[in-house]
Amino acid sequence: xxxxxxxxxxxxxxxxxxxxxxxxxxxxxxxxxxxxxxxxxxxxxxxxxxxxxxxxxxxxxxxxxxxxxxxxxxxxxxxxxxxxxxxxxxxxxxxxxxxxxxxxxxxxxxxxxxxxxxxxxxxxxxxxxxxxxxxxxxxxxxxxxxxxxxxxxxxxxxxxxxxxxxxxxxxxxxxxxxxxxxxxxxxxxxxxxxxxxxxxxxxxxxxxxxxxxxxxxxxxxxxxxxxxxxxxxxxxxxxxxxxxxxxxxxxxxxxxxxxxxxxxxxxxxxxxxxxxxxxxxxxxxxxxxxxxxxxxxxxxxxxxxxxxxxxxxxxxxxxxxxxxxxxxxxxxxxxxxxxxxxxxxxxxxxxxxxxxxxxxxxxxxxxxxxxxxxxxxxxxxxxxxxxxxxxxxxxxxxxxxxxxxxxxxxxxxxxxx
Numbered sequence: 001x002x003x004x005x006x007x008x009x010x011x012x013x014x015x016x017x018x019x020x021x022x023x024x025x026x027x028x029x030x031x032x033x034x035x036x037x038x039x040x041x042x043x044x045x046x047x048x049x050x051x052x053x054x055x056x057x058x059x060x061x062x063x064x065x066x067x068x069x070x071x072x073x074x075x076x077x078x079x080x081x082x083x084x085x086x087x088x089x090x091x092x093x094x095x096x097x098x099x100x101x102x103x104x105x106x107x108x109x110x111x112x113x114x115x116x117x118x119x120x121x122x123x124x125x126x127x128x129x130x131x132x133x134x135x136x137x138x139x140x141x142x143x144x145x146x147x148x149x150x151x152x153x154x155x156x157x158x159x160x161x162x163x164x165x166x167x168x169x170x171x172x173x174x175x176x177x178x179x180x181x182x183x184x185x186x187x188x189x190x191x192x193x194x195x196x197x198x199x200x201x202x203x204x205x206x207x208x209x210x211x212x213x214x215x216x217x218x219x220x221x222x223x224x225x226x227x228x229x230x231x232x233x234x235x236x237x238x239x240x241x242x243x244x245x246x247x248x249x250x251x252x253x254x255x256x257x258x259x260x261x262x263x264x265x266x267x268x269x270x271x272x273x274x275x276x277x278x279x280x281x282x283x284x285x286x287x288x289x290x291x292x293x294x295x296x297x298x299x300x301x302x303x304x305x306x307x308x309x310x311x312x313x314x315x316x317x318x319x320x321x322x323x324x325x326x327x328x329x330x331x332x333x334x335x336x337x338x339x340x341x342x343x344x345x346x347x348x349x350x351x352x353x354x355x356x357x358x359x360x361x362x363x364x365x366x367x368x369x370x371x372x373x374x375x376x377x378x379x380x381x382x383x384x385x386x387x388x389x390x391x392x393x394x395x396x397x398x399x400x401x402x403x404x405x406x407x408x409x410x411x412x413x414x415x416x417x
Contacts, residue, residue, distance in 0.1 A: 022304065029358065031196035043155045045073065046134035048212070049124055050080045052100070053116035056406075057141035058090040060257070064143050065098035073150040079133075082141075083120040086111070091141075112402040114227035121223045136218060140209040142257040144171060152252040153212055161247035162214040163239060165194060165206050171255045173377075174369025178265050180377035181384025182258035187366065188359040190250065193305070198248040203240055203298035205305065208232045210254040217244070229402060230275025233306070237283045240299050241290065253366075259405060266391055268405055273388070273395035276306050352382035 050068055054061050061082065068080050080100040084092035086108060096102045103123045105116060117138065135157060157164050167190045170183035194204040226234045239246055259265040290299040360367065360378045367374050
């Protein structure tokens with residue numbers, strides 16, 4: 001078999017594997033497009049604690065706390081707690097001035113959001129006891145909440161839905177192709193993955209911020225024991241293995257700031273990739289073992305969303321490059337090899353372009369930028385996703401550690417409308 005024939009075979013195998021792994025997600029599209037009006041009766045307000053882990057976030061944390069204070073929800077049922085985690089700026093003072101209860105944490109050995117959340121929960125339990133709060137919201141310091149966010153989450157929260165995630169939008173979608181790539185991915189994740197999962201009775205997936213868990217869940221874990229590089233994925237996996245379904249509330253809208261610099265974006269997504277790989281190695285077999293039991297479909301869905309796409313793309317790219325080099329070094333024809341290599345990139349680009357276009361069209365009114373940027377960044381979305389190939393390779397073989405992301409988009413929730 002020549003290198004050209006090898007490359008063509010690799011492309012065919014990867015195409016088949018993609019189809020096998022992800023064809024079921026095509027069913028999510030019509031489910032997501034089915035606009036079902038959610039009818040809820042009067043729901044009494046519950047008492048919630050808002051958990052914010054912040055490291056050098058003085059420029060944005062005040063706006064988040066303001067958006068919490070401006071909720072159309074009884075103020076006496078909502079308490080804001082901040083852990084100023086290894087801060088060297090005025091984060092603690094700004095948060096306290098905005099009305100939050102603040103604890104400072106200094107620990108350079110146990111670094112990361114998971115450790116900070118566990119510390120914060122421990123301080124809250126020492127001060128208020130275990131029964132004071134019905135549930136705990138988790139937000140990042142750069143977030144902003146729509147005025148009815150807590151009310152909508154409260155309506156969906158309850159004994160049958162003890163963990164709940166929400167609709168994740170972006171504050172700075174239109175800054176550049178990097179922030180737009182993040183923003184479009186999170187919109188797709190909310191509208192075309194979590195929403196249809198919930199409608200089909202499957203479990204949603206927690207993605208870092210904008211979620212709520214009950215007192216019972218907190219007591220089950222005795223705080224927050226998830227300290228990996230991707231503690232949100234670790235939490236989701238553990239919930240599914242315990243038979244706990246994660247709900248989704250698309251009416252509750254949260255705004256997030258996305259990175260705009262490629263180096264910062266690479267560092268963040270390398271951490272995500274390495275964290276997911278470690279969780280997959282640790283729990284992949286357990287997820288596979290649950291396929292035939294209760295919650296098996298959710299376990300399969302989560303397993304598929306964690307690994308195959310990026311790994312298949314990486315292996316396909318590596319095989320394509322190797323075959324091209326071998327063919328050319330043996331005096332092979334350039335144009336056929338270039339054509340086969342181009343097909344290796346064209347098919348994933350077109351598939352991602354369609355996914356991005358559907359998301360842009362259906363979420364048009366939620367995207368905060370000009371019409372021409374919405375269209376432009378639809379075409380750059382596959383390029384943003386293509387950067388996961390070198391990111392994944394670096395995550396597999398390079399050094400990865402948790403580092404804070406710098407946030408600069410300081411704005412109030414009133415500026416978002």
